[in-house]
Amino acid sequence: MPKKLWIPYLMLLGMTLGVGLCAGVFAAPVIFHADDLLGGGVLTHYQEGIIMTKIFLKSNWLVNATCIAILVVEGYHFLRFYRDQITFYSAFVTVWTGFMFTFYYTPQIVEFQKQGESILENELFQKAHMMSEWDFKIFVVALALLLGRYLYRKIV
Known part of the structure; x- marks a missing residue:
């Protein structure tokens, strides 16, 4: 792939990884522990979830753009007979989990959130929320593996 396209692609992977880490590692723990920072009774758990959802809604466009870019680049590599199993599988998992999440x-x-605060007690909501957390974690790990593999292959 031409260098003038390769560098923006790697930057896109890195930015998306950064956004994923910031949302999952920095924003979520702060938002869901707002009571510890501000004192009790400021936000309900439901309101904290609404804030976190807004963050993910804003980041979803970047996740989708990255998944499309991965499909294009990996399709190009496939047509050029570039075969690397780690890259192929990490790209597949990244695209699958990214699109599943968004x-x-x-x-x-x-x-679910449109149904109001009572949805927090719903078992189906709790399972869907837990699975979305796992999906996003797998997305971040697969994306990190994909970016790391490309950087490793360029350095070594």
Whole structure:
């Protein structure tokens, strides 16, 4: 792939990884422990979830753009007979979990949230939320592996 396209692609992977880490590692723990910082009774757990959902809704466009870029680049590599199993599988998992998060889990959680605060007690919501967390964690790990593999292959 030409260098003038390769560098922006790696930057896109890195930025998306950074956004994923910031949302999952920095924003979520702060938002869901707001009572510890501000004192009790400021935000309900439901309101904290609404804030976190807004963060993910804003980051979903970047996740989708990255998944599309990965599909294009990996399709190009496939047609050029570039064969690397680690890159192939990490790209596949990244795209699969990225699209699952943005097109399945996020809209499902938004629909659940429209039902109001009582949805927090719903077992189906709790399972969907837990699975969306796992999906996003797998997305971040697969993306890190994909970026790391490309950087490793360029350095070594």
